[in-house]
Amino acid sequence: MCRFFCEHFHFFARHSAVMRATVPVMAIAAALTAYYVYIPLPNTVSEPWKLMLLDATFRGVQDMCHLVQQLGLGHHLKALNFVITMFEMLAPQSSDIVEVTDTSFDGVQVRVFEPKKKVDGELKRSIIYIHGGGWALGSARMRSYDHLCRKMAKDMNAVLVSVEYRLVPEVHFPEQINDAYSATKYFLQPEILSQYSVDPSRIAVSGDSAGGNLAAAVTQQLVMDRSINIRLKLQALIYPVLQALDFNTPSYQQNTATPILYKQVMARFWLEYLNGDPSFVQAMLINNHTASNLSQLTSIRDRLNWTNLLPQSFIKNYKPVIQIMGSPQVIKELPALLDPRAAPLIADKEILQLLPRAYILTCEHDVLRDDGIMYAKRLEDAGIEVTLDHYEDGFHGAMIFALPPTNFDVGNKIMNNYINWLDKNL
């Protein structure tokens, strides 16, 4: 995130007239920055000072975007995505090794990365990648995702399909997943796979954060779809979002104010995705929406019961937050909260049993840590082989901050281990 500010700064520095004019602006910016920057961070997190700066930048931009909305100039998420994409978008640029093409699969935009090295008759492995960003931000065309997919295509000699699904506020649940599903289903047709020289028995679906949510949902939907004969070999989920029924898992409690994904920000992303009343956020933060007198939840409570699903080392001393009466109107107005397409964690065991082998990556400093760990446990209980790759020094979103100028060590470590795992197992 710092990248656009830094580049801007260099631009100003080169134009001294502009520089003089911007001195007062910069003084104000510096004061604001000081106000924003300091937050207490656990000392086990990777490069805490760098993370503090990244977080301050991100919060600053988010606050400006909320101001844009308050001024009636547009939706804050649209403004935020505009800022991100303005500085981060890349045209599809082929290299000597990888051919990059923007095209569309069944009406959904995709960016395809194909290794140029072609041996006659040789079939390649393939990964369908779904980017993160709270169902509202980011793009397959962003520098970080372009880099990731390009690297996977090159390192694994694999065909990467990066899905450019539509975002909030243009669309809401279930359109994001419908887009991801349509593109996937289109790609899995035998004639399309053969056009891309892809081995139908060596395909994975993967994604990070909200993209991990969509990847998990697409994987579940594929095993239920009788019109598809191809079985995925793997699913790989990077710090996925998997449920919106308990905002007080130990990781939510522990990381309420941990950068860069604060508990309240995650709850707001959920409400935007489900197109819910923003005022529900306070009820959701205290689990009023899943109070114990709500009978709709009876059958799924054990699928979220972290006192059973998490090891003691993650529970630590945290206690469940269970309300008795709560706010029944939240579930009534947002039945999608109970829909496994939105919350893949709560899918029936009969569905989980049919899923491919899974890789789930989690970070200690992440509200979503326990979403991933609970899903790993439910999959294992359903007889699925799971590799849980946990990072004690990781924070949410670390992988997309692997590139300069942020260069997070833990981001690079995560990216390399993830790609190595896929390379070994796909």
Ligand SMILES: *[C@@H]1O[C@H](CO)[C@@H](O)[C@H](O)[C@H]1NC(C)=O
């Ligand atoms: C979770 O499981 C424990 C142990 O089986 C049980 O005592 C508790 O009541 C369950 N909690 C909920 C909310 O169902």
Ligand SMILES: *[C@@H]1O[C@H](CO)[C@@H](O)[C@H](O)[C@H]1NC(C)=O
């Ligand atoms: C749960 O409590 C709320 C709030 O008092 C009430 O409106 C609702 O009817 C109760 N639901 C059940 C199933 O008892």
Ligand SMILES: *[C@@H]1O[C@H](CO)[C@@H](O)[C@H](O)[C@H]1NC(C)=O
């Ligand atoms: C939570 O539910 C209780 C009981 O219905 C209610 O009194 C309280 O106002 C609710 N709190 C929020 C933040 O919705």
